[in-house]
Amino acid sequence: MPSSENGAGIRKPRASRRRPDLPPPKVERLRPRSGMSRSEVVADQRRRVLAGLAAALAYHGYEDTKITDIVELSGVSRPTFYELFEGKEQCFAAAYADGVERLSAAVETAARAERGRVPRLSAGLRAGLEFLAADPPLAHLLLVESLAASRPARLEHERSLGRLAQALCPADAGLPGAPAEETGRLLAGALASHLSGRVLAGEAKRLAESQEVLLQYLLVALPAVTSPGLSEQRAAHG
């Protein structure tokens, strides 16, 4: 039964999955202003449900998260939830897609403002890390729960990693003898895996600290990309 200590009355997770380092989650609930249009109301409800899902996932994990948890955290009614989403899986898919879109936008905006491969890499990486660090439940959803959710969610995550791979390793800059796609995929996986590990360790807020090590890594792992002359030399020598 809801306890009075943590005001949200949040259900405690099963012992095996409990994350003792995490406080029970809360989602900011904006009171709808009077005069909001119907579509604004719906958009706000959707935002709150997605945030509620992320908060519930971080605390319970995908399998143990119930619609009840999402509803309680987001402050929408159960019928409203079901007007927006068919169920947990669809809600997750929407939250993931929304998160990836916003993350990509932040990264691309920052990268485009720079000139040259290395500055763009550095700026994009920093923007991505800062975006994730500013929203730890979302970072958890994108990096950790995407591997633990349903199979369609995993496949969608795989597609995101593929896109990251293409961004890191364009087709014309692969390592000798190795298809660029596979190499890029390895690099994207390395980045995601590192960040996932840090989020699991409770360090989501400090992800920006990984800037140096990740940039260093990319610079040593992508010599052909960061020194464009190298791939021409190799092509010339066979």
Added chain:
Amino acid sequence: MAPAEPLPAGKGSERFDPEALGDLPTELALARLPPGRHGLPRTFVAHNQRLRIVAAMLQVLPRHGYPATTIGHITREAGVSRAAFYQQFASKEECFLATYDLAARWFCESVERAVAGEEDWRERIRIGAAEVLRLLGENPLIAHLSAVEAPQAGLAARQRQQAMLGRFAAVLRAGHPGRAGLPDDLANLLLGGVVSLIARYVDDGRAERLPEATATLVEYLLIPYLGGEEPSATLA
């Protein structure tokens, strides 16, 4: 490079078959895995229920995924009663962790055996990477267990995976040539990418084709340590 235990004549063990471990203590049993390829009928009768259950867990996981797998699925596959299951394991999670531990141990020891005695670091990486992909290609259930299911099976399972990666990171780091500008965490970073790649092959249903990625994997592991020029010479 003769192994300490007298392995059966012919190739080293390629196939992880928990049921064939029979009544032997695990230590001895691991050294006596019979060689074999897919689909061969088992020549050992498994009396050891624990190992039958472990083998069943391995088989059943890809069908439903860890969260949807029930103890009923496992007991039906193993041909044991629920009571027998609970004599061996307190929960699905405990069974999963025991399965993971056994498979990981077999896998790590196999790879470590393959690289033992090789002095040259580059050769060790080349042999080790080839062996990892070869073993996973021959044992797609283990690839599935580690790369796909472990992230879904709770905190303890993820920690097991980290521990296994740590073991491989030590192999990667041992005796590598120093080079200025390397991140401290390089070995762990590299291995994170490898797991991700394996998961992709498994999810695509082509775990058996993992050996095709060997050249790419070797270059990926070597280049950060060596720079751009030498790895192509290594592969020649």
